[in-house]
Structure formats: C-alpha cells, structure tokens
Amino acid sequence: xxxxxxxxxxxxxxxxxxxxxxxxxxxxxxxxxxxxxxxxxxxxxxxxxxxxxxxxxxxxxxxxxxxxxxxxxxxxxxxxxxxxxxxxxxxxxxxxxxxxxxxxxxxxxxxxxxxxxxxxxxxxxxxxxxxxxxxxxxxxxxxxxxxxxxxxxxxxxxxxxxxxxxxxxxxxxxxxxxxxxxxxxxxxxxxxxxxxxxxxxxxxxxxxxxxxxxxxxxxxxxxxxxxxxxxxxxxxxxxxxxxxxxxxxxxxxxxxxxxxxxxxxxxxxxxxxxxxxxxxxxxxxxxxxxxxxxxxxxxxxxxxxxxxxxx
Ligand code: G3H
Ligand code: 13P
Ligand code: ZN
Numbered sequence: 074x075x076x077x078x079x080x081x082x083x084x085x086x087x088x089x090x091x092x093x094x095x096x097x098x099x100x101x102x103x104x105x106x107x108x109x110x111x112x113x114x115x116x117x118x119x120x121x122x123x124x125x126x127x128x129x130x131x132x133x134x135x136x137x138x139x140x141x142x143x144x145x146x147x148x149x150x151x152x153x154x155x156x157x158x159x160x161x162x163x164x165x166x167x168x169x170x171x172x173x174x175x176x177x178x179x180x181x182x183x184x185x186x187x188x189x190x191x192x193x194x195x196x197x198x199x200x201x202x203x204x205x206x207x208x209x210x211x212x213x214x215x216x217x218x219x220x221x222x223x224x225x226x227x228x229x230x231x232x233x234x235x236x237x238x239x240x241x242x243x244x245x246x247x248x249x250x251x252x253x254x255x256x257x258x259x260x261x262x263x264x265x266x267x268x269x270x271x272x273x274x275x276x277x278x279x280x281x282x283x284x285x286x287x288x289x290x291x292x293x294x295x296x297x298x299x300x301x302x303x304x305x306x307x308x309x310x311x312x313x314x315x316x317x318x319x320x321x322x323x324x325x326x327x328x329x330x331x332x333x334x335x336x337x338x339x340x341x342x343x344x345x346x347x348x349x350x351x352x353x354x355x356x357x358x359x360x361x362x363x364x365x366x367x368x369x370x371x372x373x374x375x376x377x378x379x380x381x382x383x384x
Pocket of ligand 3: 156253286287329
C-alpha cells in the first residue's frame with residue numbers, strides 16, 4: 074500500500090468515536106516496533122518525524138524506513154512532519170514525500186500564525202498534502218520552543234473558527250492541559266485536562282478533526298524498570314489513560330505519542346545493559362527496546378485509541 078493522507082482516516086475516526094495514534098519515529102527499531110504492532114492489529118497509523126528526527130536520522134533514511142514498513146505491513150500509513158517551525162521545513166517535507174505536515178505557528182501572534190499557516194496550506198494542498206495547524210501553547214518542550222508550565226496558554230475557543238476559515242487547515246492541534254515530555258504534572262498534583270474547552274471548540278468546529286499533542290501516559294512500569302536499572306526519572310508523570318479514552322471518543326482524531334516510546338526503548342536497553350555488562354552487540358539490547366515499543370503501541374491501539382480493526 075502507498076502512503077496516504079489523514080483525510081480518510083480522520084473522517085472514519087471522527088464518525089467511529091476513536092482516534093489514530095501519531096507515533097514519533099527516529100530510527101529503524103522504532104519504525105519496526107510501531108508498524109508491526111499496527112499491522113498485526115490492522116490499525117491505521119500516523120508516523121511522525123520532528124525536525125530533531127530529521128537532523129538525527131536524515132530525511133531520506135526515515136522516508137525509506139517508512140516505505141519498507143509499508144511493504145511489510147498492509148495498513149494505511151500517513152507520514153507527517155511534527156512541529157514544522159517554518160515554511161521551508163514544511164516545503165522540504167512536502168517535496169520529499171510526506172503526506173501530511175504540521176506548521177506550528179502557535180508561538181506567533183494570531184494574525185502571523187494565520188499568515189504562516191495559510192501559506193503552508195496553499196503550497197501543501199497544491200501538492201495533495203494535508204496540514205495540521207496549532208492554536209494555544211502546550212507546556213514543556215516543542216522542539217526548539219520551550220514553554221514553561223505557567224506560560225502554557227489554553228486554546229481560546231473564540232479564535233478557532235476564524236483560524237480554520239482563514240488558513241484552510243485540515244486539522245487543528247489544541248492546548249487543553251497536556252504537555253510534552255515525561256514530567257507533565259508535579260507529584261501530588263491532580264492531572265487535569267480542560268474537556269470543557271474541547272467541547273466549546275467542537276461546537277464551533279463541527280465535524281472537524283482535533284489533534285492532541287503531549288499525550289503520553291508515562292507508564293510507571295517502565296519508569297520503575299529505568300529506575301531499577303541505573304536510570305534517574307523520579308517523578309515522571311503522564312496523562313491518565315482514561316482521559317485519553319475520553320478524548321479519543323470525542324472530536325480528537327489524532328493523539329501524539331513520543332515519550333512513551335522513548336521510555337519503552339530506554340527501559341529495554343537499560344535492562345539488558347545493566348544486567349549484562351559484557352553485552353556489546355547492539356542487537357542484543359535494541360531488540361528488547363523494539364519489543365517494548367511494539368508492546369506499548371499495541372496497548373495504545375487496543376486499550377486507549379480504539380483504532381484496532383479499522384484499517
Ligand atoms: O513534540 C516533541 C516530540 O516529542 C519530538 O521531540 O523534537 O526531541 O524529536 P524531538
Ligand atoms: P509526548 O511527549 O507526551 O509523547 O508528546 C509527543 C508529541 O506531542 C509530539 O508532537
Ligand atoms: Zn507535539
């Protein structure tokens with residue numbers, strides 16, 4: 074199967090009350106772990122690449138790894154640029170085979186965000202590529218953009234209609250209390266997402282696909298393995314899975330997950346190396362990390378997103 078855009082998968086997800094997982098990829102083992110899980114569960118999938126991933130692995134390597142995954146797994150896969158910071162990186166990914174890009178103008182003033190996003194949409198649509206925009210700012214690290222928790226700005230429902238009308242975006246990322254990374258809430262703090270804001274946005278944008286970034290749950294099982302095998306991730310806390318299930322049933326059609334894959338990979342690698350100091354064959358530890366990534370993605374698809382059997 075060839076790469077697809079997200080148009081069809083979002084429509085089905087919206088109508089079916091489930092969400093598509095958008096998983097970040099950085100190397101072969103991560104691509105394999107994710108796509109094997111989705112392939113076995115017959116789930117549609119979004120593989121996303123950040124600017125950092127392109128810097129690390131090289132655009133061509135990542136595209137070719139995803140093409141290999143398409144040969145090995147008969148499921149619809151969209152290849153998406155995560156947090157495109159400017160027109161040039163979006164253009165480079167559009168020209169380089171991606172089927173979806175995010176232009177993240179959320180840190181710009183409203184009108185500048187619109188102008189930048191509109192320009193990307195115009196180019197992307199002329200090439201058959203879809204675009205995700207963002208309104209509101211998440212706490213945590215968005216690629217090179219660092220937003221502190223106090224500065225996180227929830228999306229204003231009053232702005233969404235004008236933003237979508239004037240830009241022509243195909244989906245919209247919103248800020249309702251999620252954040253990037255493995256430390257989303259302070260110890261003792263009650264995790265909270267602003268579902269009231271999501272509801273208001275949905276009223277203003279009926280049948281429009283919403284995207285949730287910063288949606289890792291930070292499995293305490295993997296945190297414990299990391300801690301017990303020489304790591305230091307005390308107080309890592311994520312979004313409770315019940316909240317993500319609630320989001321997946323709503324207008325949220327795309328749920329972004331990266332940190333959970335990093336934790337799964339790191340737990341596997343640490344476990345092997347910490348307990349077997351003589352191991353120096355990368356395959357010995359990477360295969361355990363890859364198996365963990367696969368297990369995490371299978372769990373998300375079946376138990377949280379509900380996209381199994383929807384390919
Ligand atoms: O939103 C951020 C993603 O987790 C990507 O992170 O820029 O370190 O690749 P990265
Ligand atoms: P997490 O850090 O919660 O996995 O979020 C990833 C993300 O939003 C990528 O865009
Ligand atoms: Zn993000």
